[in-house]
Amino acid sequence: MQKIGTTLKKVRMAQNLTQKNIIGEDLARSTLEKIENGKRNPSYDKITLICEKLNTSLPELIYIHNDYQLTEKETLIHDFKNLRHSLLPKPLEALLLKINKYLLIHNDRQIVELKAVIEAMIIFNETQNFSDSIDTVKFIWERLEKLDDWLEFDILILSHLFFIFEVDTAKYIIQRLLVQIKKYSLYRHHYRLEMGLMINIATFFRHSYEILEAEVFIDKGIELAQKNENTIVELIGRYKKSEILYVKGFEKEANKEYKDIVNILKLLNKQYIYQDMEKDWNELILNIEKYRN
Secondary structure, three states, rough: OOOOOHOOOOHHEEEOOOHHHHOOOEEHHHHHHHHOOOOOOOOOOHHHHHHHHHOOOOHHHHHOOOOOOHHHHHHHHHHHHHHOOOOHHHHHHHHHHHHHHHOOOOHHHHHHHHHHHHHHHHHHHHOOOHHHHHHHHHHHHHHHHHOOOOOHHHHHHHHHHHOOOOHHHHHHHHHHHHHHOOOOOOOOOHHHHHHHHHHHHHHHHOOOOHHHHHHHHHHHHHHHHHHHHOHHHHHHHHHHHHHHHHHOOOHHHHHHHHHHHHHHHHHHHOOOHHHHHHHHHHHHHHHHHHHHH
């Protein structure tokens, strides 16, 4: 692979900038020449300084350096994020296959943890019992429980597995997630991370028969979905609101909203989503007293 200095030169020339346009008191011409010619690896301070002068960011530079593609690891994480709320076996198994192939060559803790989360999802698909998945992922929580600060990846992982744990542990993880995610409020694509977390928290309270506790998180999820024009997540949030409406006793209004949402999803050909909703709706009605007590 070409050196990062070659990419810096490529970006500079693409913008019709000369070395004279870039150098200054904080960057000597001899230093820039050595970096661009691959004779010197830039420090973090130097590479961020040059990026600023080139009107680009370090993540964009890395993306260009990788021939306008994500790295293999970034692709795996990207594919995981794009699973959204799907628990369909085929996408999960396809991603697991890619991860296993990657781990044959790379010793990567984050991807090992990603693999564990996907395996837990597959186990849940087969058993419909979250407790069967705990042994697969508990090592992740054992690591993160000891840390004061979590990275974006840690928040992503925990957002997809906290509800597997017993109720008290899950609630404790939720409290910490809500604190940690605030630190990333200005970070790129933060809304996607927070939006998914809000919906997952709401789902947890629903399955714990504490559905009214979910309302504030559903409202936040819907707000983020509307702000970012994410129709599917907005519909999922609206469905969850219709469940709460039903539990509160507004059964006629709730039924109408539920049917409207399912019809929209049918038009969008989102079969796996509306079929899950139909199962959840029937379960809610069958066990309504549990949700109201």
